[in-house]
Structures are given as structure tokens and as C-alpha cells.
Amino acid sequence: MSEQKIAVIGCGVWGRNIVRNFYNLNVLDIVCDMDEENLKKVTEQYPGVKVTTDFKDVLNDPEITSVAVVTPSHTHYKIVKAMLEAGKNVYVEKPISTVAQEAKDLMELAQAKNLVLMVGHLLLYHPAVNRLKMLVEEGALGDIVYAQSDRLNVNYFKNDRSVMWDLAPHDVSMMSYVIGKEPKRVISAVGCSSDRNEIMDITHITIEFEDGVTGQISDSWITPRKHVQLLVRGTKATAILDDTVPENKLVVFDNFIKDATQNIKLDYLEIEPLKLECQHFISCCETGKKARSDGDNGLMVTSILEEAEKIMLGDRVKNLDKVDFALSRLKK
Numbered sequence: 001m002s003e004q005k006i007a008v009i010g011c012g013v014w015g016r017n018i019v020r021n022f023y024n025l026n027v028l029d030i031v032c033d034m035d036e037e038n039l040k041k042v043t044e045q046y047p048g049v050k051v052t053t054d055f056k057d058v059l060n061d062p063e064i065t066s067v068a069v070v071t072p073s074h075t076h077y078k079i080v081k082a083m084l085e086a087g088k089n090v091y092v093e094k095p096i097s098t099v100a101q102e103a104k105d106l107m108e109l110a111q112a113k114n115l116v117l118m119v120g121h122l123l124l125y126h127p128a129v130n131r132l133k134m135l136v137e138e139g140a141l142g143d144i145v146y147a148q149s150d151r152l153n154v155n156y157f158k159n160d161r162s163v164m165w166d167l168a169p170h171d172v173s174m175m176s177y178v179i180g181k182e183p184k185r186v187i188s189a190v191g192c193s194s195d196r197n198e199i200m201d202i203t204h205i206t207i208e209f210e211d212g213v214t215g216q217i218s219d220s221w222i223t224p225r226k227h228v229q230l231l232v233r234g235t236k237a238t239a240i241l242d243d244t245v246p247e248n249k250l251v252v253f254d255n256f257i258k259d260a261t262q263n264i265k266l267d268y269l270e271i272e273p274l275k276l277e278c279q280h281f282i283s284c285c286e287t288g289k290k291a292r293s294d295g296d297n298g299l300m301v302t303s304i305l306e307e308a309e310k311i312m313l314g315d316r317v318k319n320l321d322k323v324d325f326a327l328s329r330l331k332k
Contacts, residue, residue, distance in 0.1 A: 004285055005029040007058040008068045009079060011038045014093065015070035021278040022068065023049065032058050055079065059086050066116070066285050069093065073165055077102040080117075084109045089116040089285045091278075094169035095305065096298030098161060103302040107295030116284045118291035119298035121173035125277040128249050131266055132232065132241050133178045140252065141234025144179045147215045148231040152223035155201075162200040164191060164305060164312075167219040172207070172301045173293065175217070178232060181210040182300065189308035194222050198316070205308045239264075 004027045008019050011033045022028040023046045030050040031042045039051040058064055059082055066089040069079050077097045083090050084106065096119045097103045110117035123129050136144060149171040160166040176183060185208050191200035201221040209215055230241040238253045254260035284291045291297075 004065050004282055005063050006066045006068060006282075007032060007061075007064045008070060009033075009055055009058060010070035010093075011042055012070070016041075017274055018068050018070050018093075018278070019046065019049075021272075021275050024275075025278060025282060027066075027282060029064060030058060030061070055082075059083065064088060066090070066281070068281075070120075073098055073160060077106065080106050081109065084113060084115055084117065087113065087115070089118075089281075091118045091120065091281045092298075093120040094122075094173070094298070095119070095165060095302050096295065097302055098165055098306065098309075100299065100303040100306045103295070103299040107299050110295050114288070116281070116288070116291060117295040117298075118281050118284060119169075119173075119293045119295070119301075120277065121169060121177075121293035121297060121301070122273055122277055123170050123174040124177050124293050124297075125280060126243070126273040127271070127276075128241055128243060128266055129174060129178060129230075131264060132230070132239055132250055133180070135239060135252065135264065136178060136180065136232065136234075140237060141232060141239055142236030144181070144211075144213050144232060144234050146213065146231075146233040147175050147179055147209075148217075149175055149215070150218045150227055150229050152218065152220040152225075152227040154224055154226075155221035158195075158199055158201060158221055160199075162191065162203065162309070163219045163221045164200065164203040164205070164308065166221070168203065168205065168217055168305055168308075169301050171217040171219065172304055173297060174230065175207075175215050176209070176300065178230070179209065179213060179215075181213055183207045183209050183215070183304050186304060186307045186311060187214070189311040191312040200312065203308075203312065207304060 006022050006027045007030045009032045011019050011031050028049055032052050032055050033039050034053055042051055067083045069092040073095055076092050080090050080092050151167045187206040187208050189205045191203035193200050203219050205217045207215040228244050232239045241250050248263045250264040252262045
């Protein structure tokens with residue numbers, strides 16, 4: 001059994017999944033949330049797990065070695081910084097922050113204190129994503145020239161700064177990871193609000209990666225039919241990864257021969273990617289190994305999305321503090 005004692009801060013819709021996985025991995029010690037009803041559910045479902053509404057109970061407990069922060073994105077910096085300063089390893093849900101300088105500060109703080117800082121870029125731990133990365137590295141697609149990620153779904157709550165900050169961290173981190181190239185700059189970025197307010201629920205970003213590779217990312221909170229797909233085109237072949245289908249999730253198409261397709265057999269057990277991510281965090285905490293989605297990875301994603309947001313909003317970027325204040329009054 002692991003000697004880690006992990007606290008989870010925030011057990012809303014997504015936080016409950018984090019709580020479940022760390023409990024099943026025998027490392028969950030305490031859960032912190034402001035909502036008494038959320039804590040009541042934790043007490044009922046997970047015997048022996050402590051609960052609190054005061055995050056200082058976590059901060060000041062020397063037996064808590066590591067913390068998972070699953071709170072709204074605009075709160076991440078303050079909480080993560082406090083936990084790192086208290087000498088605790090930190091897993092933080094994506095994005096690490098909505099401000100690149102804050103992400104840089106957290107990364108440098110973790111390095112200075114020799115602590116693990118891991119960002120919840122979940123898809124870097126997905127077996128099918130890793131199989132596609134292997135195909136790219138093997139040269140099965142040829143030289144990569146283009147990638148496209150579409151993440152379209154419905155979110156009735158829209159309780160984040162924009163759909164971009166909610167979903168695009170997955171797309172940017174996954175795309176860079178799979179093609180093995182760092183993003184250099186945002187070529188274009190547009191977004192709009194179907195509700196005609198400050199919260200954009202549809203965004204489109206075009207990114208230039210190393211070696212001239214172009215990446216396009218589309219995210220939506222208003223699409224009734226879920227569409228989640230990654231396309232990677234090389235000079236020889238094009239791969240499509242669609243995790244929403246029950247089989248043939250990863251298909252490779254020859255660029256020059258019509259109907260020449262290959263279904264890539266995915267030789268892995270059906271393990272929940274989130275479980276693999278949580279296991280990775282525990283392992284990094286025990287060994288001191290750098291996380292796959294470390295603070296540097298989090299900074300890369302935040303830097304690109306911050307640049308995209310400035311392009312999207314222009315002069316309206318000054319209204320973001322008002323949006324964050326409004327969101328702070330909502331439950332995650």
C-alpha cells in the first residue's frame with residue numbers, strides 16, 4: 001500500500017471522479033469543499049475519509065503529503081501556491097492557471113522546493129492517444145504537416161471563463177504531445193457567445209507548431225451531438241482518433257490510395273484514463289520523477305491560450321476580472 005496521504009480540494013462534478021479514484025487507490029485521506037452537501041455524499045460513499053470546509057485543515061496537516069486541487073480555474077494559483085509553500089506535492093486540474101506568469105511562478109516554486117507539480121491534462125494518459133503518438137514516432141504517417149482537434153459538446157452550466165479555458169487545454173496538450181512539437185504562436189483566434197454575453201461558448205484557434213506544422217482547434221458548449229475527434233495528417237497517411245465510438249477508435253487512411261484504410265488494433269486493457277493519471281501522480285510523488293504533464297507543460301498550454309484569448313477579445317480583455325468575479329459566486 002502506498003504511504004501517500006492525499007487530500008482533494010473541491011468535490012464538484014469532476015472532483016467526485018478524482019475522489020473516487022484516489023479512494024480506490026488507497027491514498028485518500030481528506031476531502032475539502034465549501035458545499036456541505038458535497039461533503040455529506042463523500043462521507044456516505046467513502047467510509048473513513050475525513051471531510052472539511054476549511055482548506056487550512058489540509059494546509060496545516062503535516063501528514064498530508066500531496067494535494068489534488070479541483071476547483072474553478074481562476075482559484076488555482078492561490079491554492080496551489082499555498083500548498084507548494086507548505087511543502088506538499090500538487091496535482092491541479094487543467095488549466096494550471098489562466099495567466100501565464102502565474103503558471104511560470106508555480107512551476108518555478110515547485111522546482112525550487114523539489115516538489116511534484118502535475119496538471120490534469122488527462123488525454124496524455126489515454127491509451128489510444130499514446131498509441132497514436134507511437135504511430136507518429138514510428139513514421140507511419142510520414143512527416144506531420146497538420147493536426148485538427150474538435151471537442152464539441154453541450155454544457156448547460158457554462159461555469160468557466162470560456163469554453164476555450166474549459167476544453168482547449170485538452171486539445172493543446174494532446175496535440176503537442178502526439179505530434180511531438182511545441183507550439184510557437186497563435187496564428188488566429190475567434191470566439192463568440194450564443195448567449196451574447198462575455199462568456200464565449202464557441203471558439204476556434206489556429207496554432208503554428210515547430211517545423212511549420214499547423215494545428216486547428218474547435219471547441220463548443222452548444223453542440224447537441226457530441227463530436228470529439230483528433231485528426232493528424234502526415235505526408236504519407238492521415239490518422240483519425242475518435243474516442244466516442246465503441247470500436248475502431250483509431251483509423252489510418254492512406255493519403256494516395258482511395259479506401260486504403262487500416263484499423264489500428266489497440267492492445268490495452270479498458271482502464272479508465274483518469275485512473276492511469278492518478279496512478280502516475282502517486283508514482284511521481286513516491287519516486288520524485290517529473291510528471292508527464294508537469295508545470296512546464298501547464299505553462300506551455302496557458303501561454304498559448306492566454307495569447308489566443310487576447311486575440312479573441314481585443315479591447316474586451318479588460319472585462320475578464322468581472323467575469324472571474326461573477327464565476328466565483330457560482331458553484332463548480
